Amino acid sequence: MKFRHFALAATLSLTALAGSAQAQQSVTMWDFFSGGDGARMKALVQAFNDSHPDIQVKATTLEWGVPFYTKVRTSVAVGRGPDLMSYHLSRLPLGLSEGVLSPITDTDLENAGVTKDDFFTTALKAAEAPDGTLYAVPFDIHSIVLYYNKTFLEGSRFLDADGKLTGIDSLADFEEAMQLAKDKGAEVPLTYATADDGGVYRVFYTLLAQEGGTLIDDQGNVLPGDSAQKAAEAIRIMTDWHDKGFQPEQALYEASVALFTAGKSAFQLNGVWEVPTMKDFEAQGKLGFEWGAVEVPKLMQTRTTWADSHAFAIPAQPEGKPMDPEKRKAVMTVIGWLETHAIDWAAAGHIPAYKPVAESTDYAKMEPNATYAPLADHATYDPRSTIAGVASPAYDAALNIISPAIHGYLSPEDAVTQMTQELQGRLQ
Structure with missing residues (x-):
């Protein structure tokens, strides 16, 4: 037994x-x-x-x-x-x-x-x-958004009764708001990483996409059709912001963020991933201003924003x-x-990216996330190309060609020609 x-x-x-x-x-x-x-x-x-x-x-x-x-x-x-x-x-x-x-x-x-x-x-x-x-x-959708410092916009048409950003529905509106901020003492009205591949690329690509332009089509053509002219216009806009003193000179990523958190910029074009930085600084009493973040406004003809996942x-x-x-x-x-x-x-x-969470009541309470969440429905992803995407030749071109152009070292048209030749060569 x-x-x-x-x-x-x-x-x-x-x-x-x-x-x-x-x-x-x-x-x-x-x-x-x-x-x-x-x-x-x-x-x-x-x-x-x-x-x-x-x-x-x-x-x-x-x-x-x-x-x-x-x-x-x-x-x-x-x-x-x-x-x-x-x-x-x-x-x-x-x-x-x-x-x-x-x-x-x-x-x-x-x-x-x-x-x-x-x-x-x-x-x-x-x-x-x-x-x-x-x-x-x-798993997610992350994009650039427009951060804003309410101090520089107080008393203007660009803040509504609840202190939310409003009235920016075109490039002219945005530049008016930046000039207002400059007149109120903003060191640089708009900050983004003007000497960084990602910062330059994402702003350029957003402007190009809002114009309806294509960087690389499904057949492997770089800036096909009238997209070359639209790309030159996007670079011209960024160059104009530089010439008017609206954006920083050769700013690396960390410096571009510091300009905004230090209260020296009215606006910041940067990724949603900086929201925790803003919240942490706010909780630690390091911010001397109220802030918000919204979807990048429709500055050109189409409402869209660069995004990745x-x-x-x-x-x-x-x-x-x-x-x-x-x-x-x-x-x-x-x-x-x-x-x-x-x-x-x-x-x-x-x-x-999982809609049951994005559409939940818990997420609706999460700010400023819920404010810019609608961009998920009409975001523009990078071209479906082997030379596009993070840490790619397309990003390299932004650093080596577009950034020098917006700082006045070559014309927008010459920059587009160089970028087209560089990227097209990579695809051959």
Whole structure:
């Protein structure tokens, strides 16, 4: 009897261990989030792990930009990639050309507990290949917005009765507001990173898109049709702001932000990711002014703004060695959980790409996020090109060609010619 009890106990123990081993899934994840984004992602991963003893995420943060995507490409080539990774949707065309992404199937989405209809169309389209195959799950929509310092606008037509920015419906309106701020003592009425690839590119691309221009079309033509003239006009506008003293001279990113937080600028064109900076400074009593942030106004003919998305993707698997179905299901469970808990990610200023969160009452209370959230419906993503997206030749051209142009070192027309030749050469 003792032997039978021992055998039964041993069998039950082994069964329990086998079941535990089968249920326990370890998901390796690579991301590129640092600063406030990094802290929030770490907190989300920890919360997931705490609530899912059967799935444990082991996250590693790598260097943002080219180093991250180079490591992804190399790891996939040797079959040593992570199970899950963050990804910029602007880099999707290059990722597809390199074969580093695994398609996200309807079954995958079902395992995540989400559907395509749950996401903003703009973000979902950016996550798809030209044939409509989904290769990533959008997590947010991040764009540039217009931050404003109410001090320089008090008593003018540009603040309504509630102290909200109003009355900027054209380029002329915006320049009137900037001149007003300059007359009131603003050191530079508008600040953005005029000596930084991202800062220059995003302002240029927003103006170009608002004119209805195309940087690179689906056939690989750079500034096709009348887009060259529209690009020259965008550069001319930015040059004009420089010549009128409306924007800083050769400002790197950190300096451009400091101009606004120090109360020396009336406006800032920068990403939603600086909302936490503003809130932190405000809470610490470091701001001497009231501020707000709105969608970039319709300065040209079309209401649109440059945007990108952080997304989740699964690296391509070695040929003949697909990911274990249970592991893949676990990966999609992680993605689904992060999407449904994106309200915590939104605290970083981002607009959740998952509409049930973006349209929730909790998000509606989140300011200024809720004020600029409508831009998600008509944002313009980077061209679907292997030379566009973050840390790309298109961004390099902004730093090496457009920035010198807006500082008077070459004409807008010459800048467009150089940029066209540079980018077209990259595509050949």
